[in-house]
Amino acid sequence: MRLILASASPRRRDLLAQIGVTPDAIFPADIDETPRKGELPRPYAARMAAEKAAAVAGLHPGAVILSGDTVVAAGRRILPKAETEAEARACLSLLSGRRHRVLSAVTLIDADGRARHRMSDNVVIFKRLDRAEIDAYIASDEWRGKAGGYAIQGRAAGFIRSIIGSHSAIMGLPLYETRALLRAASFPCD
Numbered sequence: 001m002r003l004i005l006a007s008a009s010p011r012r013r014d015l016l017a018q019i020g021v022t023p024d025a026i027f028p029a030d031i032d033e034t035p036r037k038g039e040l041p042r043p044y045a046a047r048m049a050a051e052k053a054a055a056v057a058g059l060h061p062g063a064v065i066l067s068g069d070t071v072v073a074a075g076r077r078i079l080p081k082a083e084t085e086a087e088a089r090a091c092l093s094l095l096s097g098r099r100h101r102v103l104s105a106v107t108l109i110d111a112d113g114r115a116r117h118r119m120s121d122n123v124v125i126f127k128r129l130d131r132a133e134i135d136a137y138i139a140s141d142e143w144r145g146k147a148g149g150y151a152i153q154g155r156a157a158g159f160i161r162s163i164i165g166s167h168s169a170i171m172g173l174p175l176y177e178t179r180a181l182l183r184a185a186s187f188p189c190d
């Protein structure tokens with residue numbers, strides 16, 4: 001059975017490897033990731049994961065397709081994947097001293113074309129960040145391309161007081177749900 005990881009994220013590949021799964025190929029999906037007007041974080045994450053998988057499945061019939069989407073949410077607000085220093089600074093100022101949610105969706109399309117979906121809903125509590133901490137984090141560049149402008153797998157772990165949920169989900173792929181989906185689709189996964 002051929003497994004395709006529909007993701008450009010090196011984190012997702014590394015996380016899959018952590019449960020002993022190596023995709024046969026990696027094909028990032030080229031989809032429009034703009035949230036719809038008024039779209040809430042959870043349905044948005046689910047829609048993104050589903051659309052990424054569907055886009056790649058259309059090009060590779062008969063393969064098993066796995067995709068994910070990770071969204072950082074402050075209340076009803078979807079935070080961006082930080083691409084500029086200004087965006088990352090705005091995210092960190094917003095998250096400082098607060099709790100926020102990280103929605104991590106995963107979709108798996110099996111060899112017969114049936115799609116299955118799972119969602120992991122997590123809470124992350126940040127310490128209050130002072131100016132010097134934000135400046136140092138911005139200088140690290142670890143925020144680049146990360147939802148909410150931080151990465152739990154790096155130095156931001158030192159800002160996180162606690163999480164309720166799954167570390168792998170916050171990092172980009174909920175491994176418990178992913179393994180369950182792979183097994184449901186009869187993908188060999190021990």
Ligand SMILES: Cc1cn([C@H]2C[C@H](O)[C@@H](COP(=O)(O)OP(=O)(O)OP(=O)(O)O)O2)c(=O)[nH]c1=O
Nearest residue numbers: 007008009069070146147150151152170171172
């Ligand atoms: C919150 C958080 C996010 N991230 C990353 C994971 C994802 O790469 C990114 C969220 O963006 P995504 O849109 O989920 O993924 P992506 O654009 O990187 O890759 P693709 O769409 O092709 O699958 O943020 C971390 O690495 N650590 C974290 O703690």
